[in-house]
Amino acid sequence: FRDSLEFDTVVVHAIQSDHQISTYRLLAMFEKYYQDKECPSWKRTVLEKAWKQAEEDIVTQTGNARIFEGEAEKPKTSEVRKPTARYIESKREQIRRIVEKSDKMEAKIMKRKAEWDELYNNKPSNDYENPKDAEDIGEAQENMGCYKLKTASNYRVPEHKRINTEKKVMQLKSLKALIHKRKVNMNKEIMSLRDLKVSTIDEIRCLVQELKSIQAALDLSERLPLPLIPQLHPDEVPEKKFEYDNDILLKFKEEQEAKGKLQEQLEGSPSSYAFRHGFLRAPSVKETDLMAQAAGAHPMRTASSVVTEQQKVFEIEKAEPMEMELEILKREKIKNLYLQETLVKKINALVINFDAELRFLRHKKLKLDVQMKSADLRYITWYEELLILKDLEKHENLFQGCVNTLIREQEAIQSKLNSYLAQMEDRKCEIAKLQECEKALYANFQASLGENNEFAHFLTKVLKKKIKCMENKEVGREADEEDENEEENDEEASLGTDKENSGSEDEVFDDSICPKNCNEALFQNTIQLRQKRLDIEKALTEEKKAAASLRKKYNALAKKAEVVETSLDTANRELETFQWEKQQKMNELYVVVPLKLHQVEYLVNGEMPSDFSQALVFTNQSLEYLQKRIVDLHNEKIMQRQIYKAAQEQHKQLVQDTKDMEIKIQRLEEKCNYLMMKKFGRLVDFEAVQAHSVNIRMEELKVQIMEKEYMHSQELKEWEERILDLQQKLMKLTKENTRKLQQLNLFCLEKQQLETKLASLENDLVNLLATVLHAGLELFRNGEGQAGVMALLREEINLLRRKDGSLFLQPSSPQDSDTPTETFPLLTP
DSSP, X not given: OOOOEEEOOOEEEOSSSSOEEEOOOEEOOXXXXXXXXXXXXXTOOOOOOOOOXXXXXXXXXXXXXXXXXXXXXXXXXXXXXXXXXXHHHHHHHHHHHHHHHHHHHHHHHHHHHHHHHHHHHHXXXXXXXXXXXXXXXXXXXXXXXXXXXXXXXXXXXXXXXXXXXXXXXXXXXXXXXXHHHHHHHHHHHHHHHHHHHHHHHHHHHHHHHHHHHHHTTSOTTTOOOOOOOOOOOGGGOGGXXXXXXXXHXXXXXXXXXXXXXXXXXXXXXXXXXXXXXXXXXXXXXXXXXXXXXXXXXXXXXXXXXXXXXXXXXXXXXXXXXXXXXXXXXXXXXXXHXXXXXXXXXXXXXHHHHHHHHHHHHHHHHHHHHHHHHHHHHHHHHHHHHHHHHHHHHHHHHHHHHHHHHHHHHHHHXXXXXXXXXXXXXXXXXXXXXXXXXXXXXXXXXXXXXXXXXXXXXXHHHHHHOOSSOOOOHHHHHHHHHHTTTTSHHHXXXXXXXXXXXXXXXXXOOOOSSOOTTSOHHHHHHHHHHHHXXXXXXXXXXXXXXXXXXXXXXXXXXHHHHHHHHHHHHHHHHHHHHHHHHHHHHHXXXXXOOOOOGGGOXXXXXXXXXXXXXXXXXXXXXXXXXXXXXHHHHHHHHHHHHHHHHHHHHHHHHHHHHHHHHHHHHHHHHXXXXXXXXXXXXXXXXXXXXXXXSSOHHHHHHHXXXXXXXXXXXXXXXXXXXXXXXXXXXXXXXXXXXXXHHHHHHHHHHHHHHHHXXXXXXHHHHHHHHHHHHHHHXXXXXXXXXXXXXXXXXXXXXXXXXXXXXXXXXXXXXXXXXXXXXXXXXXXXX
């Protein structure tokens, strides 16, 4: 089937010459070519992987500064603190600042030490070769700028220049799309030129019509010949090939009538009647052209209507012309002659300009034809290369697949090796931590023993006694082989402990009972430390066993990595050999190169040979590049010599500076040692002094003691206040008791006095009573009327005999009122 046509052949002819130009006949391209063209070009190289290694400085910081963080974050109470509490807080803050300063100093020392270690580790050896310099040398050798022939036996195809079927197909598609694009652009320019010719013909037709109207007012002798109106050739408008007009239809009608008459003569029946009225009348090309000319010339007729009317007026009044009329006629004649000449020049200029545009575009198209022919030849060459690549594609995919498989395997092995290395480093850190724990345990044990402890030997045996076998000799050997440089001190310590253990095993002792006069707490602490030591040794053995297994896996994987690397090198060499063979097969293809005679400089005996098999086709651009590269290399060589001389001078200066710095360092060390001996009497490690400028534990204990003292002082104050209060109460009670005792004493004295008085009064009263009784008896005797007096007296006597009674002697009768009465005092307790 015929493909869709995008551009048909259109021929544009010149007007005054035989020059012509034709468009390219193009088929419509599929969209996939343009889509493929938008894909990344085959010339783009594969991005190289950049591996960056970041160096991390690990600075170990102690956690002593965090001791008081919890207490520092506590909310402050609203109570007014005592001076002692403020002093404790200030002391705590001072310790915290000292700890922070010590931590900062230790971190600074560790950072400086790490920097020195890194500096010494990065210090190159005497036979060190900078990989960057080696890479630059290799890159300079590869990209020196020399021209490498593809036919050379030592030619190796670079990786970014290797071609395969997909890249070659992309090349062909891109070339085809580029050819199509250039042809389409040229066709568009030619079609624009044809449109220019159509517009030029219309303009010339209008100008000729105007020229005719102007020449109508001139004499025949003054008229210039009319320029010919150009016509479009049939091949300039191929799209009108299938269009028809009235003349074509009439001609076709006559042919059909002739055929009908012949058929009637043969069949005897008319058949052209229906056909005679079957066509509609359409305007012919001539009629359309006349209509277009009439429509285009309408403005020109209006412009020249004034001239024709004036001419009629002059013809009517020709009989008697006047001077003014003659002057007007002369002026109009000159004007018409000028307009006639101007229009003819304008028409000729339009024709000349169009022919010039056509010749210029024709010259441009001739150059493009040469380029298109070269592109077609290149397309053929590339297609032949594509056929060769398709034949070798299977083998190339096999080699490339093998290389890719080995690369993936190498990357997987490398990742595993890195993971094993990281695990081994973690194991080393764990082993170091366990060893530090063991050292700290022994240091704690020595600190708990104190000095001149008579049971030190026994407790050491208890600590180092082995309850069960915790070490595997084979694993220990493998771990020692793994970390020979790091475990020398540990091996010596273990040998010493083994000797002590062997010596202790000879002597049988009982570690389950604490000996006499030995501290029970110290003995139990030793038992606990022994259990911790056994746990640490067990963990250490497991870590060494795991490290040994990791080392075995790492060594096996490293051997496998070496085998894979060797296989990868072999596969790469085989692939390079295959690429060279493929390049040699592609070199056997013939490539058409258009040359001119002045471009051929391959002469034999001053003549051009008939055999050009030994000739080399070289582009001017490459030749100019090589000539320029020679100059650049010469300048670069001079510059490198100058750089080398400057580097030598710098090296000499650095060596001299190093010697001066070593002398200065030695002098400063001697001065420092002299000052230390002068001030301290011995050499002092200032880093240790700066890092451990204060005993943090002792300061903490001091602060705790101060806190306890403060708490105890507060309790003592409370108890003193309570005691004082109780003393006050006791004093009050004592005073009250004393007052009561004094009052009791007073009462006792009064009682004695009263008893004394009472005793004296009793004697007096007895005598008095005897007298009274005697008198009473006399009175009784004297009269019976004295009976009441006697009863009264008895009552008074009874009252007097009581201790707390009182005696009042009153007259018993009115007869005795004249006699004086005696009142006795009242006794009150």
